[in-house]
Amino acid sequence: MPQASLLRQITDFANRANPYPVYEELRRTPVLHEEEGGPYIISSYYDIEALLHDPRISSDAANLAAAGDDELSQAENTGLPPSFLRLDPPEHDRLRRIANSAFGPPHRPRRIENMRGELGGIVTELIDGFGDARQIDLVDQFAYPFPVTVICRLLGVPREDEPRFRAWVDPLVASLDPGTRQNADADFQKSAREARMQLGMYLAGLVEQRTKEPRDDLLSDLASSRGPDGAMTMMEVLSTAVLLLIAGHETTVNLITNGMLTLLRHPDILRRLREDPGLSVKIVEELLRYEPPVQLVPQRTCIADIEVRGVTIPKGARIWLVLAAGNRDPERFKDPERFDPERGDIQHLGFGSGIHSCFGAPLARLETQVALSELARRLENPRLVEDPPPYRQNAVLRGPRHLNISFDGVR
Structure with missing residues (x-):
């Protein structure tokens, strides 16, 4: 049987537990184009970083649909406008500035x-x-509920409504995966559209309440912002809130889970973290390089001819930027396959770069630092029950679906 193309190997679930040999093969052809009409795949660190800052690379959903990726636009066709993640300047910049005024510096x-x-x-x-348990599923009992609770409180979602989000978010996250979309049936597309619609309708009710009775939460700030960029429309507020709910927890679930899995595979570093919680800052940065929760960015389109390493990528072509391959590029990082929190130079691509760099990076960093340092401190002799653990289907947002851990007790 002939070997599958590298494009197919990237999305093949059989490689999910360890995609890094595929990425190593990818880097031998830094600009890979295997199929007529298919994407150009970029896997080297310096090329990815340059393209993430290149204004000739579009994130606009309309350009992606014009390039032939209709499935994604269909999955998002729910009446809500695209979030700023799926827009180009100047509209992207306007919406992101308004959102940032409620989220962080300089306003907050x-x-x-x-x-x-x-x-x-x-x-x-x-x-x-965890009580008296001696074995847990870290995903279901910790890594998922923690960031969901955090982002809901930040936005102002009532605690009693938090459990409803998983039923809405799971099909939306699945719709981001190119492998899942290629094999999706009509029912899958319908469930993704309905989930986004239901989530939008729920948030519309909350935004209406916050407009009348503002509180100290992110939804109130988004609904009432009247800065130099003007105000968001109701639909823009809803689209931004949906983005924050999905991006605000899904990547952090994977970062925490990937982090604990990596620490359990490196017990010496886990022991050091138990003794020195401050080491969590360095550990999280190295995790974002070594096991990033976002493996690739498949939603980019050329709006002009671009030359990369002597290869001309034509206007209108789709581009996949494989961040996780760039993060282990030996041209950029010494001994890239080694997990080393003491690296001196760690400008990773774990949160992307350029105008679309991760909006919630400060929150994700802090959540993961707190989570890993406390798990290291309180779990006595933690160890893996199964290695490798079962992984999620998603090739874009990669992480274990379950991570069963046994331990001797809870301090």
Whole structure:
């Protein structure tokens, strides 16, 4: 049987537990184009970084649909406008500035840092909830509920409504995966559209409440913003809120889970973290390089001819940027296959780069630092039950679906 193309190997679930040999093969052809009408795949660090800053690379959903990726536009066709993640300047910049005025500096410089105590309280409550158990599924009992609780509180979603989000978010996240979309049937597309619609309708009710009775939460700020960029429309507020709910927790679930899996595979570093919680800052940065939750960015289109390493990528072509391959590029990082929190130069691509760099990066960093340091401190002799664990289907947002851990007790 002939070997599958590298494009197919990237999305093949058989490679999900360890995609890095495929990425190593990819880097031998830094600009890969295997199929007529298919994407150009970029896998080297310096090329990815340059393209993420190149204004000739479009994130606009309309350009992606024109390039032939109709499935994604159909999945998002729910009446809500694209989020700023799927727009180009100047409209992207306007919406992102408004959103950032409610989220962080310079307008809310300590909004995230001031949540540190609350984050610690949520983590303590979740670990206490393990009770007398000697084995847990870290995903279901910790890594998923923690960031969901955090982003819901940040936005102002009532706690009793938090469990409803998983039924809405799972099909939306699945629709981002190119492999899933290629094999999707009509029912899958319908479920993704309905989930986004239901989530939007739910949030519309909350935004209406916050417009009348503002509170100290992100939804109130988005609904009432009247800065130099003007105000968001109701539909723009809803689209931004949907983006924050999905992006605000899904990547963090994977970062925490990938992080604990990596630490359990490196018990010496786990022991050091237990003794020195401050090491969590370096550990999280190295995790974002070594096991990034976002493996690739498949939603980019050329709006002009671009030459990369002597290859002309034509106007209208789709581009996939394989961030995880760039993060282990030996041209950029010494001994890239080694997990080393003491790396001195760690300008990774874990949160992307350029105008679309991860909006929630400060929150994701803080959540993961708090989560990993407390798990290391409180779990006695933690160890993996199964290695490799079962993974999610998604090739874009990669992480274990379950991570069963046994331990001797909870401190």
